[in-house]
Amino acid sequence: MRQHQQYPTPIEQNAVVQFIAPSTAAPEQIPGFSALMDTVGIRKVFKPGQVIFLEDQPSDAVYQVVAGTVRCCRITTDGRRQISRFVSTDDEMALTAFKTYDYTAEAITEVVLLRCPRPAFEAALRSDETLRDSVFQRMASELTASRDQMVLLGQLNAAERAATFLLRLAGNSAEPKGELHLPMTRQDIADHLGMTLETVSRMFNKLKRTGVIEMPAPDRIRICDHDQLSTIANAA
Amino acid sequence: MRQHQQYPTPIEQNAVVQFIAPSTAAPEQIPGFSALMDTVGIRKVFKPGQVIFLEDQPSDAVYQVVAGTVRCCRITTDGRRQISRFVSTDDEMALTAFKTYDYTAEAITEVVLLRCPRPAFEAALRSDETLRDSVFQRMASELTASRDQMVLLGQLNAAERAATFLLRLAGNSAEPKGELHLPMTRQDIADHLGMTLETVSRMFNKLKRTGVIEMPAPDRIRICDHDQLSTIANAA
DNA sequence: CGGAAAATTGAGAAAAGTCAATAAATGTGG
């Protein structure tokens, strides 16, 4: 069982405003979903902690993140929170067939995203086969990722979860060999990995003590021994 | 951490052969995916314990279960197993956009299913908008279900997991007020709920002792106090 | 620089896991 406190509003951590306006730079560069969003998506900016959409609200639109990090979460009746995924640049949100969103999306950092109203999205789906393939692909990827997460939550111990989390971050990072930036709090990470913030902290600091990672600041981690980290992750 | 034993071959439990040939009875009754499978799917039968397809094999076909129960699982390098879902009548399998399956499917009971080769499926997808809507709907449902499962695995304690599992079974059952049949072993349930078979057994028997359920046999459970079970499930 | 939020660390408690023994159910062959 977990504590049921109010969730903290995370601090802003990165300036992201330089990444705007990809549609003016290259109007038709990327096919499928990204192309649609570049064409018809309306740019929106959210401050850290702001809600982008709420679970059970009508699913009025689909989104693509241009910059920043979003957490997608479910809250139980008694206030426990599960973060199903962290969403960052190029990722989509709300590709659902249902009338309501099935999770809440909140900005962790300042977030820039493109928003496409559902009627426009559905019209485009009907006419554009490339878009359909792209959406199919993205939904399949999400399904694979959620199965990965089930393995993590159902089978891995705390050390394995922490190591797996860092390896995933590194895999998504632009510079795999460079320093990772963790825009989310320990509580966010805990709610994603199904453990407490104290256990997350202990696991990260154990990796630091044993020289597997460096952590010059709580939100900056460098993987020193990638092989060792993979060994600890073990099962991913 | 879990034990890494070889997984048992479950026993056969229900005769299912009376459910065959829905396509002769009502050729065009159900739209979308079911209609496709009824039309072009080839009927296959699997014995308990038989592998239907393996993770990482080429994803040659899509499937729909006509009768029986299938487990979909991932095995870690050191032999831990996570069952992402149990698949039963009318459920689909292998709606993926990727070249390989991302989980293994094994028959728990005798299983009858319809198999549609991928080229035929993709051709139908291109020409049939109703099918596309139906597939979109099914993938979205799978995504919602996997988020439910992440909440269970990440946030619920053993008693809540057991109660939630039974409520889900009851929800899917033809007769919600009747007796539930559990075709899977305690080990299967444990690997689905992220706990050990001993803990599953303890939780079920605690529910039995407190009169919330009756369990005339290990694979037959009747929910006596649905409200109480919901209260224990708590967060689902 | 100072206050607030977040992270770390330690000590003790609780939940679930492990190991082992027993009981029950299943299915088989005589």
Add this chain to the structure above:
DNA sequence: CCACATTTATTGACTTTTCTCAATTTTCCG
């Protein structure tokens, strides 16, 4: 159709992991 062998399920005693609670330190940001 029944006795037996095998598999599965249950139960208990003990161990381990992770959680909880609390104090302290560090970091962040005005």
